[in-house]
Amino acid sequence: MVLVSPFRETGHRFIEATPGAAGISAPSGGLIIFHLDMDSFYASVEERKRPELVGKPVVIGADPKQGKGRGVVSTCSYEARKYGIRSAMPISRAYVLCPHAVFLPPDFPAYVQASAAVMAILRSYGFRMEQVSIDEAFLNVSSLGDFGTAQAFAEEVRACIHKRLGLSCSIGIAPSRIIAKIASDFRKPGGLTIVTPPTARDFLSPLPVRRIPGVGKKAEGMLFEMGIRTIGDLAQQDVQVLIGRFGRSAIFLHQLACGIDSSGVPEGSGETKSISRETTFEIDTDDREHLLSVIDELIRCVGASLAAEGLRFRTLTLKIRYSGFITRSRGRSFSHGTDNPAAMKSLAHSLFCEEYRGGKVRLIGIRLSSFEKRDASQATLPLGP
Numbered sequence: 001m002v003l004v005s006p007f008r009e010t011g012h013r014f015i016e017a018t019p020g021a022a023g024i025s026a027p028s029g030g031l032i033i034f035h036l037d038m039d040s041f042y043a044s045v046e047e048r049k050r051p052e053l054v055g056k057p058v059v060i061g062a063d064p065k066q067g068k069g070r071g072v073v074s075t076c077s078y079e080a081r082k083y084g085i086r087s088a089m090p091i092s093r094a095y096v097l098c099p100h101a102v103f104l105p106p107d108f109p110a111y112v113q114a115s116a117a118v119m120a121i122l123r124s125y126g127f128r129m130e131q132v133s134i135d136e137a138f139l140n141v142s143s144l145g146d147f148g149t150a151q152a153f154a155e156e157v158r159a160c161i162h163k164r165l166g167l168s169c170s171i172g173i174a175p176s177r178i179i180a181k182i183a184s185d186f187r188k189p190g191g192l193t194i195v196t197p198p199t200a201r202d203f204l205s206p207l208p209v210r211r212i213p214g215v216g217k218k219a220e221g222m223l224f225e226m227g228i229r230t231i232g233d234l235a236q237q238d239v240q241v242l243i244g245r246f247g248r249s250a251i252f253l254h255q256l257a258c259g260i261d262s263s264g265v266p267e268g269s270g271e272t273k274s275i276s277r278e279t280t281f282e283i284d285t286d287d288r289e290h291l292l293s294v295i296d297e298l299i300r301c302v303g304a305s306l307a308a309e310g311l312r313f314r315t316l317t318l319k320i321r322y323s324g325f326i327t328r329s330r331g332r333s334f335s336h337g338t339d340n341p342a343a344m345k346s347l348a349h350s351l352f353c354e355e356y357r358g359g360k361v362r363l364i365g366i367r368l369s370s371f372e373k374r375d376a377s378q379a380t381l382p383l384g385p
Contacts (some may be wrong), residue, residue, distance in 0.1 A: 002089070004044040008211065008220065010302070012313075015235075016191050017269050021248055021372040022256060025340075026381065030142070030197065031140065031142050031175050031262070032140075032141050032142045032144060032146075032147065032150050032173060032175065033138060033139070033140060033141070033172075033173070033174055033175070033176055033177050033179075033180040033265060034127075034138065034139040034140075034150065034153075034154065034171065034172075034173050034180065035136075035137075035139075035172045035173075035174075035177070035180035035181045035183070036122065036133065036136065036137050036138075036139075036157070036169050036171050036172065036339050037120075037136050037169065037170050037171075037172075037181075037184045037185065038118065038135035038136070038167060038168070038169050038208045039078075039167075039169060039170055039186075039188055039189035039190060040075065040076070040077050040078055040181065040189065041075070041111065041114075041115075041134070041135035041167075041170040042060045042074060042075045042106065042111055043058045043075060043077040043080075044075060044077075044166070044167050044168060045058055045060060045107070045110050045111055045114045046060065046104055046107070046110075047077070048165075048166045048167065049107075049110070052364060053077075053102055054215070055079065056077070056101075056102055057077060057080035057082070057083060057098050057100070057101040057209050058076060058077040058079070058080060058087070058102045058104065059073055059075070059076045059080050059081040059085060059091075059094055059098070059101045059102065059103045059104070060073070060074045060076065060099065060104055060105075060106050061074040061075075061076075061094070061103070061105075061106070061297070062104050062105075062293070063091070063103070063105070064091045064092060064094065064095035067092050067096055067099070069091040069092055069095070070090075070091075070092070070289060070290070070293060071090075071293050071296075071297070072088050072089060072090055072091055072293050072294050072297050073085060073086065073087055073088060073089045073090075073091055073094050074087065074106050074297055074300070074301070074374045075087050076094070076101075078188075078189060079288065080094075080098060080101055082096045082102070083098040084097050084100075084138065085097055085098060085101070086278035086282070087279065088281070088294055088297065089371060090293075091103075091157075091289075092323040095334070100376060106300060108303070108304045108307070111190075111304055112304050112307045112308045113306075114165065114167065114349075115134045115135060115305075115308040116169070116305075116308055117164075117165055118135070118137075118161060118165065118169075119131055119137060119308070120159060120249060121157070121160055121164070121165075122137055122139060122157070123131070125139070125153075125157075126143070126231045127139040127140055127141050127143070128140040128265050129265070130265050131308075131309060133275075133277070133305055134305040134308050134353070135142040138177060138180070138181075138182055138265045138335070139265065140265040141173070144219065144324060145288065147173065147194055147196050150173050150194070150295075151192070151194050153191055153201075154171045154173055154194075155192065157169075157171065158171060158190075158192065159175070165251065166191045168189050169183055169190075170184050170185070170187070170188045170189060170191040170192070170193075171191070171192050171193075172184030172185070172186065172193050172194075172195070173192075173193070173223050174194070174200065175195070175197045175200060175261075176200075176261035176262060176264065178213060178256060178261050179195055179200055179204070179211075179256075179259075179261055180195075180238045181213060182204070182211055182213070183195050183203070184233060185211070186266050186296045197259075200259030200261075201235065201257075201258055201259030202233070202259075203259075204231040204235075204256075204259060205230065205231055205232030205235065206227065206230055206232060206259060207230060207231050208230060208231075208272075209223050209228060209229065209230065209231055209233070209234055211231065212231065212257075215253075215372070216280050216362075216363070217280060217362075218285060218362065220248070222246070224246065226241075226245065231256075231257045232257070234253065234254065234257040235254065235257035235258045237254070239251060239254045241258065241284060242254055247378075272379075273315075273369065273371075274367050274369040275302050275305045275306055275309075275367070275368045275369075275370060276302065276364025276366065276368070277298045277301045277302050277310045277365065277366055278298070278319060278363055278366070278369035279294055279297075279364060279365070280321075280362060281296065281361065281362060281363070281364075284323045284360035284361060284362050285360065285361055286358060286359060286361065287362050291302075291352070291356070291364060292349065292352065293359060293368065294364055295318075295345075295348050295349065295364060296345060297350060298348075298364070298365065298366040299341065299344050299345050299348055299366060300341070302344075302366050302367075302368050303308060303339070303344060306339055306368060310338045310373060310374050311339070311371045311372065311373060312337030312338055312372050312374050313338065313339070313368040313369065313370060313371055313376060314333045314334050314335075314336070314337050314338075314369075314370035314371075314372075315331055315333040315334075315368070315369045315370040316331060316332060316333075316344060316347050316348060316351070316366065316367070316368055317329055317330070317331035317351075317366070317368075317369070318330050318331070318348055318351040318352055318355060318364075318365070318366060319363070319364065319365035319367065320352075320355055320356060320361055320363070320364055321358040321361070321362045321363035321364070322360060322361055322362060323359070323361075327363075328355055330351045330354060330355045330369075332347060332350075332351060333370060334347075337357070337371070337372040337374075340376060344368075348366060360375070
């Protein structure tokens with residue numbers, strides 16, 4: 001566990017400098033937000049099925065076909081990441097980087113089942129909860145009263161998931177949603193990071209600006225041009241200068257860099273508003289076949305989340321961001337709710353063909369919305385190509 005409350009700095013790691021967070025209460029009316037993120041979720045489920053895979057580089061995705069495959073990487077284990085393999089990378093590139101890796105096709109029914117078990121554990125505690133993906137959720141645990149009690153709760157949750165499901169997770173607890181999400185990613189895998197209100201700014205300060213959700217390569221490059229490399233650098237920059245470069249959204253970024261963020265788990269968050277997944281390419285691409293392969297992978301991922309939450313959707317939206325940061329979205333709705341993977345794929349391909357007219361693509365994404373609950377009596381079609 002990493003406890004930030006308060007701390008002294010050693011490089012980019014933080015070590016406890018006081019006995020603990022017990023008694024450190026949220027300010028009157030303040031928030032204590034819990035963010036759980038499963039560690040290398042798909043690969044971990046595969047390792048649970050086949051313990052002999054533990055410690056090996058495992059890549060989930062298309063068949064590499066000895067480096068000639070045309071699909072993409074869905075996800076991979078931490079051991080595979082050491083070789084430079086990343087999600088949405090062409091599977092042929094992953095094979096070149098690590099030909100001795102164990103390449104496996106996705107088993108989405110198994111991932112959906114594991115996700116449902118994790119979320120059932122979280123819901124059993126009775127806090128306001130928002131599941132944001134198949135392997136990620138927020139809880140508002142403000143009623144616990146202080147960060148010490150929240151720490152004990154997080155340790156209990158982590159131990160329960162490991163004991164009952166044999167899976168590892170990382171948890172961040174902070175006075176806001178975004179800082180909690182940054183904290184959960186701070187020391188993966190198996191980490192527990194607690195950021196208290198007085199130390200939020202100091203915790204964020206040495207972290208790279210890329211750690212801020214929504215700051216991609218393009219924005220990072222623009223910030224680097226301004227001499228801004230860390231969140232602390234961003235906090236020290238004149239906000240008017242930032243607005244001149246990035247527009248009004250810079251106000252939010254600057255406030256966050258200063259440790260000011262009031263985002264929580266919204267009322268009614270138990271009702272999912274949308275499910276989305278997007279990928280930013282390491283190198284902008286105009287390879288249509290590769291773009292369609294990525295769309296297919298995104299469809300499988302949002303489809304798995306849809307099944308995990310027992311939902312049907314009516315509206316699918318395709319998002320394409322081109323070089324130059326030009327973003328286009330195109331959506332269409334079915335007359336009735338569906339969870340049919342073939343229908344999702346067909347609609348996504350149609351939207352792509354209508355929207356894409358050539359040019360380098362930086363990011364592509366899929367969003368599902370307009371949900372209805374799937375009746376228990378209705379059979380769910382298998383998630384697959």
